[in-house]
Amino acid sequence: EVQLLESGGDLVQPGGSLRLSCAASGFTFSTYAMTWVRQAPGKGLECVSLISGSGGDTYYADSVKGRFTISRDNSKNTLYLQMNSLRADDSAVYYCAKLVPFRAGTPWGPSDYWGQGTLVTVSS
Amino acid sequence: ETVMTQSPATLSVSPGERATLSCRASQSVNNNLAWYQQKPGQAPSLLIYGASTRASDIPARFTGGGSGTDFTLTISSLQSEDSAVYYCQHFNNWPWTFGQGTRVEIK
Numbered sequence: 622e623v624q625l626l627e628s629g630g631d632l633v634q635p636g637g638s639l640r641l642s643c644a645a646s647g648f649t650f651s652t653y654a655m656t657w658v659r660q661a662p663g664k665g666l667e668c669v670s671l672i673s674g675s676g677g678d679t680y681y682a683d684s685v686k687g688r689f690t691i692s693r694d695n696s697k698n699t700l701y702l703q704m705n706s707l708r709a710d711d712s713a714v715y716y717c718a719k720l721v722p723f724r725a726g727t728p729w730g731p732s733d734y735w736g737q738g739t740l741v742t743v744s745s
Numbered sequence: 746e747t748v749m750t751q752s753p754a755t756l757s758v759s760p761g762e763r764a765t766l767s768c769r770a771s772q773s774v775n776n777n778l779a780w781y782q783q784k785p786g787q788a789p790s791l792l793i794y795g796a797s798t799r800a801s802d803i804p805a806r807f808t809g810g811g812s813g814t815d816f817t818l819t820i821s822s823l824q825s826e827d828s829a830v831y832y833c834q835h836f837n838n839w840p841w842t843f844g845q846g847t848r849v850e851i852k
Contacts, residue, residue, distance in 0.1 A: 657781055665841040666781075666789065666832055680839045716788055723765075723795060724777060731779035733800060735788035 623734045625717050630739030637707050643700040643717030643736055647704070651695035654720040654728040657702050659713035670702065673728050703713040707743045714738040747772050749833055751844035764820040766835035766847045773813045775825055777837035780818045784829045793818065806852040825851055
């Protein structure tokens with residue numbers, strides 16, 4: 622059974638940092654690309670970042686580029702999101718999700734499994 | 746950036762009736778389109794990918810269609826458990842974007 626368990630969400634002051642983790646189990650973690658998706662309270666979904674199975678390819682939304690870093694430790698089956706220079710509009714539930722390959726010749730595709738989310742609140 | 750626009754914002758349908766949700770892309774996303782269902786307090790779950798392929802264990806009453814810029818999600822006979830917000834998402838090129846969602850209510 623595929624399981625994704627996020628942790629690390631917290632209340633942090635503007636300008637602060639947090640590192641989110643996503644522990645994966647039930648599948649060969651290193652084989653699959655992963656993503657972080659966030660959802661502000663009462664709002665829609667935003668795809669924040671992608672990472673390939675090897676970690677060699679990464680993508681960032683313009684809203685977080687230069688402040689957030691996605692990474693993975695395939696030996697620990699864990700995905701990370703390092704968030705620096707946090708702002709109030711970064712407040713959201715952050716979900717990690719596994720991607721299923723769909724686009725030919727790429728690891729990219731929709732998110733077939735999601736974690737339960739971890740809440741990040743940026744406020745003074 | 747490809748903008749995904751969903752309509753209507755809210756759909757109120759009687760049990761057993763058909764619900765049709767629309768998703769339009771500002772430029773072609775080919776068939777790199779997924780639909781998700783999100784119930785209150787839960788993570789989204791994958792319904793449809795590749796515009797028309799049902800994900801595992803998704804009931805046959807959910808049907809996806811379209812290609813290019815215009816897509817639909819049809820729920821053929823609405824059940825009470827289908828009350829949720831439905832999002833479309835393209836994964837054609839970065840950045841991947843979601844529509845703003847359609848809330849489906851049971852009359």
